[in-house]
Amino acid sequence: MNQHLVQKYNIAGPRYTSYPTxxxxxxxxxxxxxxxxxxxxxxxxxxxxxxxxxxxxxxxxxxxxxxxxxxxxxxxxxxxxxxxxxxxxxxxxxxxxxxxxxxxxxxxxxxxxxxxxxxxxxxxxxxxxxxxxxxxxxxxxxxxxxxxxxxxxxxxxxxxxxxxxxxxxxxxxxxxxxxxxxxxxxxxxxxxxxxxxxxxxxxxxxxxxxxxxxxxxxxxxxxxxxxxxxxxxxxxxxxxxxxxxxxxxxxxxxxxxxxxxxxxxxxxxxxxxxxxxxxxxxxxxxxxxxxxxxxxxxxxxxxxxxxxxxxxxxxxxxxxxxxxxxxxxxxxxxxxxxxxxxxxxxxxxxxxxxxxxxxxxxxLTEEDLIIRKHILEIMCHFETSWEDDALKFPELDECLERLQEMKEDGLVEITSTGLKVPEQARPFVRNICMAFDLRLIRNKPTTRIFSMTI
The missing domain is CATH 3.80.30.20 (tm_1862 like domain)
Known part of the structure; x- marks a missing residue:
């Protein structure tokens, strides 16, 4: 595995046994x-x-x-x-x-x-x-x-x-x-x-x-x-x-x-x-x-x-x-x-x-339920889709923007209706989920509360 990418993305993050965590x-x-x-x-x-x-x-x-x-x-x-x-x-x-x-x-x-x-x-x-x-x-x-x-x-x-x-x-x-x-x-x-x-x-x-x-x-x-x-x-x-x-x-x-x-x-x-x-x-x-x-x-x-x-x-x-x-x-x-x-x-x-x-x-709010479905799909099947309008949410474009650098690094494939995690990028799956974690993004912890992602 590319050690540069490990060092780059090895940050504290949730394990996502639930959403919200x-x-x-x-x-x-x-x-x-x-x-x-x-x-x-x-x-x-x-x-x-x-x-x-x-x-x-x-x-x-x-x-x-x-x-x-x-x-x-x-x-x-x-x-x-x-x-x-x-x-x-x-x-x-x-x-x-x-x-x-x-x-x-x-x-x-x-x-x-x-x-x-x-x-x-x-x-x-x-x-x-x-x-x-x-x-x-x-x-x-x-x-x-x-x-x-x-x-x-x-x-x-x-x-x-x-x-x-x-x-x-x-x-x-x-x-x-x-x-x-x-x-x-x-x-x-x-x-x-x-x-x-x-x-x-x-x-x-x-x-x-x-x-x-x-x-x-x-x-x-x-x-x-x-x-x-x-x-x-x-x-x-x-x-x-x-x-x-x-x-x-x-x-x-x-x-x-x-x-x-x-x-x-x-x-x-x-x-x-x-x-x-x-x-x-x-x-x-x-x-x-x-x-x-x-x-x-x-x-x-x-x-x-x-x-x-x-x-x-x-x-x-x-x-x-x-x-x-x-x-x-x-x-x-x-x-x-x-x-x-x-x-x-x-x-x-x-x-x-x-x-x-x-x-x-x-x-869970309606937003929580939608985000939960996406994170579950990514954690279980290494892909998710928003082709169904019911799975879209206002901040979706912002979430995808946060994934652009990972896309450039070959860690996620994004289309107009969904995303997939390539096999070689599976160790980074928690990082990908974090881009969808609106509660984490809005309330960044000031102290370390999670283990490292990779």
Whole structure:
């Protein structure tokens, strides 16, 4: 890749799991009644045709991984499991009161934190409780994130019996020095055991999360990590850029100095090296940061244009309504966003008082909805169109003007009715989306709030 272009466009910018991005939600938030009405409207419009998605945040971890940017609670006290599961089921019951028919679940994902911190019995109680008041769509997909060190055969069997067919193991890097620095000691044998056992039980899609740009990471460690990954050949690989944001994530990411991180040029070489190795192994790049084998549903979704992106990342299908349950979860009704309280105690107290525990949110304007469609198209399909007058907006010409320099640099192709991102320019997709981000443009942050784009 042209290093000059990397240096030129490697600026701080959003990852666009939503538009507007969270820092640019309305400061006054969203009224509670408006959120409830938004959920009811979305459910009525979409449940019968496409179903809904559910994201459940399970925040507990026994140890702090210092690279992590997730909302989590570090504890070894497993007595926290039962009251937390009870609270999530109460929150789900509050949402079910809004629905005039049984919800049909198309996607359900367990994230964290560490979902496999919870015992198989606790997870059984949680999912069985959800399913008592809901039905599965014919093409449903249940998935969960897991830590290879604590994922037991019983975890895998219990979740499989509940309908889960996809899991994702956090690997990051196999280099011992990198693992020690990020406090994630995880031998290859542990990952292999969890992966092999998943296949034996019947899981049809196994994903490994890898990260580039970690402290002390080198080209050699990336090559070694992907060569070890080759032995297990997961169906999907998420190859994430490490986001160094200690001003947001605090003590964990302050455990090492920025001098321990690869330089921007070195970091880009790590990505290009990894991407080339993954291509040799038969993986196809999906959207941003993701790779899949042609046999996986994520690849097939890209091929048939059904790939979607939301707060869970890339998914193989779209639902208009995504209900987020648990501490810090974000829900999306398409018309509005709402985020739950970020501490376990406040979350549990509010739910136990009989209220859905949102503490901030955003109701999308007509302009937001149009911009959101363009950014989703660019992030998922590397193209967008305004041939339909409904997808035009007053500032469109200004957005295209902001892309002229990128067009001259060969990073975007623009016609009178749309744009495309050439394959070699895909690493710059966040920069292209930023040209459409009217809320970012109108309210440029005075402090750094995003990770670097490339």
């Amino acid at each position: 969270v820092p640019f939600w309305d400061k006054e938030g969203i009224r509670y009644d408006v959120w409830l009405q938004s959920v009811k409207k979305s459910f009525e419009e979409s449940n019968a045709t496409e179903g809904i998605s559910i994201y459940i945040h399970l925040p507990f971890c026994e140890k702090l991984c210092t690279f992590c940017g997730c909302h989590k609670r570090i504890t070894k006290q497993h007595k926290v499991e039962e009251p937390y599961v009870d609270t999530v089921l109460k929150e789900w019951a509050l949402y079910c009161q809004l629905f005039d028919e049984r919800p049909r679940i198309k996607e359900l994902h367990l994230g964290g934190g560490t979902p496999t911190f919870f015992s198989p019995e606790s997870l059984d109680k949680l999912i069985s409780g959800i399913l008592k008041t809901a039905d599965k769509c014919d093409d449903y997909e249940f998935s969960f994130e897991a830590h290879p060190n604590n994922t037991t055969e019983q975890h895998l069997k219990t979740l499989y019996d509940l309908g889960f067919r996809r899991n994702s193991f956090g690997v990051q890097d196999y280099d011992p020095k990198v693992q020690k620095t990020i406090n994630r000691i995880q031998p290859f044998e542990k990952v292999k055991a969890a992966t092999v056992k998943s296949r034996e039980i019947g899981y049809t899609s196994i994903s490994h999360d890898l990260v580039f740009g970690l402290p002390h990471q080198t080209k050699e460690s990336i090559i070694n990590t992907i060569n070890r990954t080759k032995e297990l050949k997961p169906d999907r690989i998420a190859f994430y850029s490490y986001a160094h944001v200690p001003w947001i994530k605090g003590v964990g990411q302050r455990g090492y100095d920025e001098n321990d991180l690869p330089s921007p040029d070195e970091k880009r070489e790590l990505y290009e090296t990894g991407k080339a190795l993954l291509a040799e192994l038969g993986y196809v790049e999906i959207g941003m940061d993701h790779f899949a084998l042609p046999t996986d549903s994520l690849y097939q979704a890209m091929e048939n244009k059904s790939l979607h992106r939301n707060f869970m990342g890339y998914t193989a299908g779209k639902t208009q309504l995504m209900v987020g349950l648990g501490m810090s979860s974000i829900s999306d009704s398409w018309y509005s966003f709402a985020q739950n309280d970020k501490t376990v105690e406040e979350y549990q107290d509010i739910v136990n008082e009989g209220r859905i525990p949102i503490f901030r949110g955003h109701h």
